[in-house]
Amino acid sequence: xxxxxxxxxxxxxxxxxxxxxxxxxxxxxxxxxxxxxxxxxxxxxxxxxxxxxxxxxxxxxxxxxxxxxxxxxxxxxxxxxxxxxxxxxxxxxxxxxxxxxxxxxxxxxxxxxxxxxxxxxxxxxxxxxxxxxxxxxxxxxxxxxxxxxxxxxxxxxxxxxxxxxxxxxxxxxxxxxxxxxxxxxxxxxxxxxxxxxxxxxxxxxxxxxxxxxxxxxxxxxxxxxxxxxxxxxxxxxxxxxxxxxxxxxxxxxxxxxxxxxxxxxxxxxxxxxxxxxxxxxxxxxxxxxxxxxxxxxxxxxxxxxxxxxxxxxxxxxxxxxxxxxxxxxxxxxxxxxxxxxxx
Numbered sequence: 657x658x659x660x661x662x663x664x665x666x667x668x669x670x671x672x673x674x675x676x677x678x679x680x681x682x683x684x685x686x687x688x689x690x691x692x693x694x695x696x697x698x699x700x701x702x703x704x705x706x707x708x709x710x711x712x713x714x715x716x717x718x719x720x721x722x723x724x725x726x727x728x729x730x731x732x733x734x735x736x737x738x739x740x741x742x743x744x745x746x747x748x749x750x751x752x753x754x755x756x757x758x759x760x761x762x763x764x765x766x767x768x769x770x771x772x773x774x775x776x777x778x779x780x781x782x783x784x785x786x787x788x789x790x791x792x793x794x795x796x797x798x799x800x801x802x803x804x805x806x807x808x809x810x811x812x813x814x815x816x817x818x819x820x821x822x823x824x825x826x827x828x829x830x831x832x833x834x835x836x837x838x839x840x841x842x843x844x845x846x847x848x849x850x851x852x853x854x855x856x857x858x859x860x861x862x863x864x865x866x867x868x869x870x871x872x873x874x875x876x877x878x879x880x881x882x883x884x885x886x887x888x889x890x891x892x893x894x895x896x897x898x899x900x901x902x903x904x905x906x907x908x909x910x911x912x913x914x915x916x917x918x919x920x921x922x923x924x925x926x927x928x929x930x931x932x933x934x935x936x937x938x939x940x941x942x943x944x945x946x947x948x949x950x951x952x953x954x955x956x957x958x959x960x961x962x963x964x965x966x967x968x969x970x971x972x973x974x975x976x977x978x979x980x981x982x983x984x985x986x987x988x989x990x991x992x993x994x995x996x997x998x999x
Contacts, residue, residue, distance in 0.1 A: 666755060672740070712738065744846050761827070785858055
């Protein structure tokens with residue numbers, strides 16, 4: 657039997673260089689009005705749970721999160737990872753520790769207003785969606801990041817079998833069912849949205865506001881964004897290999913065309929050294945096609961090799977829960993532990 661949710665709503669926040677923003681975020685989230693959950697047997701659980709995942713942040717984010725855990729009246733759990741794994745791995749760690757009937761994932765940079773959390777949760781619950789993604793009338797990011805996001809979402813339309821036009825935002829609400837199925841995946845290169853698309857098509861969308869970053873700058877550098885794109889591009893489809901085949905066919909066609917041009921030029925002019933142009937066009941075209949295909953195949957094989965060698969998706973060094981979060985476990989499991997009760 658699937659475990660009963662211990663909370664009505666869990667909020668998972670990956671934390672990286674968030675020491676200055678996390679206190680403000682937690683304070684705002686703790687003030688949300690989330691009623692306690694009551695299951696069919698009348699066992700009452702908690703209302704809101706916050707799960708902070710410290711992705712081995714180089715600043716003092718861990719100390720700040722632990723201080724918030726100790727001082728806060730809301731149920732709060734701090735998951736401390738042993739090294740930096742990246743946002744999607746940190747989200748997977750948070751989902752594996754979240755115990756809500758619905759789980760919202762959001763960033764620690766305050767660009768997603770905390771007051772939108774209740775709207776997102778209510779929209780998912782009222783319409784019985786498995787997942788609700790948010791989208792923005794205007795994103796307060798740099799132009800190159802907005803362009804990259806549009807390109808990634810366009811690729812995802814074909815690679816992930818997602819509904820056309822759906823924007824894949826990190827500010828999303830998922831049901832406990834989807835979270836449970838997503839966390840069954842233990843590969844080292846998770847892409848949460850790709851895993852979600854493999855589980856359900858019962859997906860909604862909700863427009864929310866997006867604020868400018870209050871301070872600091874994004875932790876997503878170009879190499880990090882490229883690694884994330886490759887996880888989406890290669891982990892859920894063999895279409896890139898098929899695209900490589902089509903590129904090979906197209907380049908071969910260009911090679912034939914180039915050969916014809918060189919042949920005609922040789923027939924009408926003696927200025928071109930005999931054989932030079934045809935040789936160079938053939939070598940460059942064939943070498944380019946081969947390198948593209950080798951790169952794609954090598955990337956697939958490399959990921960398979962790393963996966964087979966059991967590279968961990970994440971490693972949790974320790975978990976800290978405050979009293980309210982810990983007591984909730986006892987409350988929910990009390991009935992199951994009674995003699996003669998059915999699990």
